[in-house]
Amino acid sequence: MAPAGLAIDATAHKPGSISDLVVFQCNHRFHQEGLIKYGNDADIADHSPSTKLQESWAVLMGKGYQGAQQQVQAIIPKKPWQNSST
DSSP states (O other): OOTTSOOOOOOOOOOSOOOHHHHHHHTHHHHHHHTBOOGGGGGSOOOOSOSSOTTBOOEEOOGGGTTGGGTSOEEOOOOOOOOTTO
16 A cells, blocks of 8 residues: 555455465565665664665564565564463
8 A cells, every 4th residue: 555545556366375475475576666765765764673675664564474574674563472371
């Protein structure tokens, strides 16, 4: 989605059980191009946890995207720790 609420990309329907991460990986080039920093963008600190890929913006992703950090600067929430003794 673009900030104005417009869809900027839509993927084709995938039959069966395909994870969000696999669909993301199939569209990796599109996402990577959209995250490139241009001009003075490099002067803006994005406080990403990763020091690699600093030429691109970090992206907030859901827990189903574990592994996306290998391709983009992904910020993925950690699962809350569950105490099994209670």
